[in-house]
Amino acid sequence: xxxxxxxxxxxxxxxxxxxxxxxxxxxxxxxxxxxxxxxxxxxxxxxxxxxxxxxxxxxxxxxxxxxxxxxxxxxxxxxxxxxxxxxxxxxxxxxxxxxxxxxxxxxxxxxxxxxxxxxxxxxxxxxxxxxxxxxxxxxxxxxxxxxxxxxxxxxxxxxxxxxxxxxxxxxxxxxxxxxxxxxxxxx
Numbered sequence: 650x651x652x653x654x655x656x657x658x659x660x661x662x663x664x665x666x667x668x669x670x671x672x673x674x675x676x677x678x679x680x681x682x683x684x685x686x687x688x689x690x691x692x693x694x695x696x697x698x699x700x701x702x703x704x705x706x707x708x709x710x711x712x713x714x715x716x717x718x719x720x721x722x723x724x725x726x727x728x729x730x731x732x733x734x735x736x737x738x739x740x741x742x743x744x745x746x747x748x749x750x751x752x753x754x755x756x757x758x759x760x761x762x763x764x765x766x767x768x769x770x771x772x773x774x775x776x777x778x779x780x781x782x783x784x785x786x787x788x789x790x791x792x793x794x795x796x797x798x799x800x801x802x803x804x805x806x807x808x809x810x811x812x813x814x815x816x817x818x819x820x821x822x823x824x825x826x827x828x829x830x831x832x833x834x835x836x
Contacts (some may be wrong), residue, residue: 657690671698678705678777710810715801718788718813718827726786727826733786735826737819738800747792748819749826753777757796760803769807778809789814790822 664670672691680782681703685760688701700710711715718726726733727749735752744754755777761767772778779785787809791797797814804812815822 652682655690656687657694658698658807660691662696666737667712668694668696669698670696671700672696673700673702676705677761678707679703681705686727695822710812712803715798715805717798717816720817720821721817723788723815723822723825724828726788728828732782735822736777736787736789736800736804738789738791738796740817743792743819747823749822752790755800757791757793757800760800762803763805766805769803773807778804778807783808784810786811790819792818 660672664672667835674688674691676682676684684701684703688699691699706716718825735749737748737752737754738757738760739754739775740756740758741749741754744752744756748754753772755768759768761769765773769778773780778787787801787804789797789801789804789812791800791814794814794816801812809816817825
């Protein structure tokens, strides 16, 4: 497990060969060297927009960075993290038609610019957002990736430190969630 394995081919596959796509690599902290090695390999392979963040994910999040989660990550979280909170930001009618088990609704249209305003303030007061632990994992889902990212960024401005947005549709999230829930039940 401790052997370094290059991920250049896998990154190329995920990006469908788009070597101009923005990449941010991060390590497990200031003494980890994988992001440095991988960034050098990516540049040598012709990737042109590679940034490296050496301090690691906890510092990235503490500084207000958000993350994007893929289906496999969502499946893992749903299968293993009973404390994670899924925020579905579709409008109430769409939310009512079906979402992930236990998801909480904060409609995107009611998320306003600024801190402690609009629906996010209400969600903090009514329990939709976890006020006892701002490090609780929050995963924002929507049928529109730009909206999910917008609300994730708004949640960070509300001092939540572990915010991720899903870059697929709610149907994609449901499929990943169902697989994660099945893995939880099989343990």
